[in-house]
Amino acid sequence: MTVLQRKPVNPIAHLTAEDIEVIGKELDAIRDRVMADLGERDARYIRRLIRTQRSLELGSRAVLLFSLFPPAWIVGTAGLSIAKILENMEIGHNILHGQWDWMRDPKIHSTTWEWDHVSPAEQWKHSHNELHHRYTNVIGKDNDLGYGIMRVDEDQRWHPLHLGQPLWNLINACFFEYGIAAYDLELGRNLKKGRHRDPAFRARARAVGRKIRRQVLKDYVLHPLLSGPSFLSTLAATFTANLVRNLWSHSVIMCGHFPEGVETFEKTSIEGETRGEWYLRQMLGSANISGSRLLHIMSGNLSHQIEHHLFPDLPSNRYREVVPEVRALFDRYGLKYTTGSLPRQVFSAWKKVIRFSLPNRRPRDRANNRSAPALRTSGA
Amino acid sequence: MPVCRDDRGMTTTAQPPSAPASLRRGLLRLAAAVTTPLLPDDYLDLVAPLRSGADLRGRIVEVRPETPDAATIVIQPGRDWQGHRPGQYVRLGVDVDGVRQWRSYSVTSAPAGRHGPITITVKAIPDGLVSNHLVRHAQPGTIVQLDQAQGDFVLPATPPARVLLVTAGSGITPVMGMLRSGALAGVDVTLVHSAPTAADVIFGAALRDLAAAGALRLVERHTKDDGQLSLVDLAALVPDHLERETWACGPAGLLDVLTAHWDAAGHRERLHTEQFRPTIISPGEGGTVTFGRSGVTVAADGSTPLLEAGEGAGVLMPSGCRMGICYGCVLPLRQGAVRDLRNGSLTTAVPGDGVLVQTCVSAAAGPCDLDH
Numbered sequence: 241m242t243v244l245q246r247k248p249v250n251p252i253a254h255l256t257a258e259d260i261e262v263i264g265k266e267l268d269a270i271r272d273r274v275m276a277d278l279g280e281r282d283a284r285y286i287r288r289l290i291r292t293q294r295s296l297e298l299g300s301r302a303v304l305l306f307s308l309f310p311p312a313w314i315v316g317t318a319g320l321s322i323a324k325i326l327e328n329m330e331i332g333h334n335i336l337h338g339q340w341d342w343m344r345d346p347k348i349h350s351t352t353w354e355w356d357h358v359s360p361a362e363q364w365k366h367s368h369n370e371l372h373h374r375y376t377n378v379i380g381k382d383n384d385l386g387y388g389i390m391r392v393d394e395d396q397r398w399h400p401l402h403l404g405q406p407l408w409n410l411i412n413a414c415f416f417e418y419g420i421a422a423y424d425l426e427l428g429r430n431l432k433k434g435r436h437r438d439p440a441f442r443a444r445a446r447a448v449g450r451k452i453r454r455q456v457l458k459d460y461v462l463h464p465l466l467s468g469p470s471f472l473s474t475l476a477a478t479f480t481a482n483l484v485r486n487l488w489s490h491s492v493i494m495c496g497h498f499p500e501g502v503e504t505f506e507k508t509s510i511e512g513e514t515r516g517e518w519y520l521r522q523m524l525g526s527a528n529i530s531g532s533r534l535l536h537i538m539s540g541n542l543s544h545q546i547e548h549h550l551f552p553d554l555p556s557n558r559y560r561e562v563v564p565e566v567r568a569l570f571d572r573y574g575l576k577y578t579t580g581s582l583p584r585q586v587f588s589a590w591k592k593v594i595r596f597s598l599p600n601r602r603p604r605d606r607a608n609n610r611s612a613p614a615l616r617t618s619g620a
Numbered sequence: 621m622p623v624c625r626d627d628r629g630m631t632t633t634a635q636p637p638s639a640p641a642s643l644r645r646g647l648l649r650l651a652a653a654v655t656t657p658l659l660p661d662d663y664l665d666l667v668a669p670l671r672s673g674a675d676l677r678g679r680i681v682e683v684r685p686e687t688p689d690a691a692t693i694v695i696q697p698g699r700d701w702q703g704h705r706p707g708q709y710v711r712l713g714v715d716v717d718g719v720r721q722w723r724s725y726s727v728t729s730a731p732a733g734r735h736g737p738i739t740i741t742v743k744a745i746p747d748g749l750v751s752n753h754l755v756r757h758a759q760p761g762t763i764v765q766l767d768q769a770q771g772d773f774v775l776p777a778t779p780p781a782r783v784l785l786v787t788a789g790s791g792i793t794p795v796m797g798m799l800r801s802g803a804l805a806g807v808d809v810t811l812v813h814s815a816p817t818a819a820d821v822i823f824g825a826a827l828r829d830l831a832a833a834g835a836l837r838l839v840e841r842h843t844k845d846d847g848q849l850s851l852v853d854l855a856a857l858v859p860d861h862l863e864r865e866t867w868a869c870g871p872a873g874l875l876d877v878l879t880a881h882w883d884a885a886g887h888r889e890r891l892h893t894e895q896f897r898p899t900i901i902s903p904g905e906g907g908t909v910t911f912g913r914s915g916v917t918v919a920a921d922g923s924t925p926l927l928e929a930g931e932g933a934g935v936l937m938p939s940g941c942r943m944g945i946c947y948g949c950v951l952p953l954r955q956g957a958v959r960d961l962r963n964g965s966l967t968t969a970v971p972g973d974g975v976l977v978q979t980c981v982s983a984a985a986g987p988c989d990l991d992h
Contacts, residue, residue: 295666338947338950343718344720344974355657365948366948369945373945454656462653466654515943
């Protein structure tokens with residue numbers, strides 16, 4: 241992958257500036273129509289999901305009180321893993337996006353929700369909603385491209401540390417929630433620039449510290465203690481559930497922007513970007529995962545990453561419904577709708593992590609490609 | 621002595637807790653540590669939404685039609701309900717089409733202490749989102765949000781000897797609560813009630829029964845035939861009206877006329893009024909935007925986002941993506957109307973609604989009062 245602006249064949253060269261604005265208008269119309277249709281059925285969906293998740297978590301933790309018995313360990317760990325996945329993905333991620341704010345229920349609202357995750361909701365909302373969703377796939381602006389620790393694009397500069405990135409990625413996958421907390425804090429950059437004394441950074445770091453303490457106390461001290469003689473086996477069970485949740489969410493999230501076929505963009509290409517151009521960047525910068533209804537729910541509907549990036553505040557249960565219209569729009573304008581099965585997309589993303597751990601085969605002759613059209617085709 | 625801060629940031633001192641209280645608090649802290657990031661309440665709400673200690677809620681027990689467009693809703697309030705005084709109203713939060721809507725309704729049942737059910741009586745008004753939902757679609761078993769009863773439209777502890785009640789339409793509802801309470805037993809009561817026709821009189825049969833039993837003198841005014849009640853009519857119907865302690869409830873027009881009349885006669889203190897039609901928000905293009913807590917008011921046109929209007933006036937505004945996707949800029953709209961600049965959709969709010977709006981893509985559609 242290389243930034244779209246430097247590709248020998250620019251996948252949007254055939255679009256006029258007018259086309260791009262029409263695409264934007266059509267997507268606006270899809271969003272408006274679904275927003276106007278939101279109602280009772282959607283409210284029932286999220287409330288039922290929350291109820292199911294809480295019952296599952298409570299039930300699994302109750303079973304784990306007797307985790308010394310292997311069947312209880314297996315059932316409880318499986319249940320808790322699923323509960324944690326649902327909580328982070330289909331419930332937490334989407335509520336924190338403001339997808340359910342329209343219900344005006346203070347208990348299910350982006351401004352009041354806190355999730356089962358070591359990164360405090362407030363910090364995650366900033367780095368994810370405000371930065372990643374705004375600057376999607378813009379090199380140097382969107383830290384989700386390699387999470388600041390990996391090189392996943394030809395146009396990111398190679399460093400010898402990148403040689404170890406397949407290993408870093410595996411470790412990051414296992415402890416993904418801590419990776420996200422460090423990412424939301426911009427830990428690496430802040431430490432490198434000597435900002436560790438900056439009061440604002442320290443306040444945020446303390447907030448993360450508090451959240452980590454609370455999470456660890458719950459999962460690795462209190463619940464094991466409640467289990468009495470099953471202390472160690474419950475500890476192992478919650479650790480396993482967190483590990484399963486981390487590996488799963490890492491895999492799903494890697495599939496959102498890393499697989500083959502996803503485009504990246506130059507920093508300068510988004511100067512003065514119009515709404516149509518922003519939409520187009522989301523269309524080309526995301527990839528879906530195909531699969532069953534269950535896969536969609538377990539992935540927090542991030543399997544509909546394209547639809548999610550087009551309409552980040554649309555309730556997730558509606559993404560599946562708008563797929564046909566969105567796909568038709570891609571087809572009509574000759575754009576590539578990137579999608580594939582979970583194993584295929586995970587493989588594709590990992591291949592990229594491994595390939596870009598090595599430097600580019602030959603230095604790119606940048607000057608030659610300067611004339612390739614930018615995202616904005618208006619010639620401005 | 622422990623010092624705690626209440627939500628207004630004021631410092632208050634508290635008594636040292638007793639041993640059982642501190643044990644209780646310790647256990648609650650432990651329970652919260654076990655359920656973090658949720659609270660034990662979040663789990664308990666699943667099974668016991670009306671328990672003591674929960675946010676105040678109620679369960680609809682029964683829906684009884686009163687007239688073709690009015691119904692009485694029987695609600696069992698949660699355990700923390702503190703009861704009501706006759707004439708008071710409750711704020712009710714109902715989910716209509718998935719959206720939480722708050723409205724105020726007079727309690728029409730006699731006080732039944734802290735445990736008994738209460739009733740409200742709702743008249744479906746044209747285009748009334750909540751009233752139509754309650755009258756036509758409310759289902760027994762539904763959980764609704766409640767506030768404690770409030771309002772000053774109540775009888776004094778010792779009722780006066782002579783009472784006049786002037787009501788129109790659903791203005792009968794707080795008065796019905798008073799009549800049912802028994803507080804007016806033995807009092808000389810005259811009720812002048814206006815409704816379009818006899819069939820439209822909410823509680824018509826009950827009122828006529830009370831009148832037949834001699835509990836009150838009932839004057840029904842059927843405005844479709846008789847026309848609107850005027851001061852001349854009132855003087856003819858109740859010659860001593862200015863000497864009576866009077867409670868009046870109905871539309872603003874009626875109340876304004878009565879208030880001016882009692883005022884002119886020098887007996888304003890004998891007239892108690894209540895208008896509970898919701899504040900009418902009439903959306904327009906642009907308007908004055910008030911940032912309540914910052915103490916800033918600024919005029920904004922219909923195309924300027926509230927975020928920019930606030931920043932332009934020097935208000936420290938929370939902000940994020942500035943394109944409506946990140947929800948980093950939402951603020952509570954206390955009262956007023958805003959228009960979504962992306963699709964023109966309107967959002968209106970009256971105090972207590974708790975509506976949060978995205979300031980980066982919303983413009984004033986009339987006067988707006990933001991809680992910031």
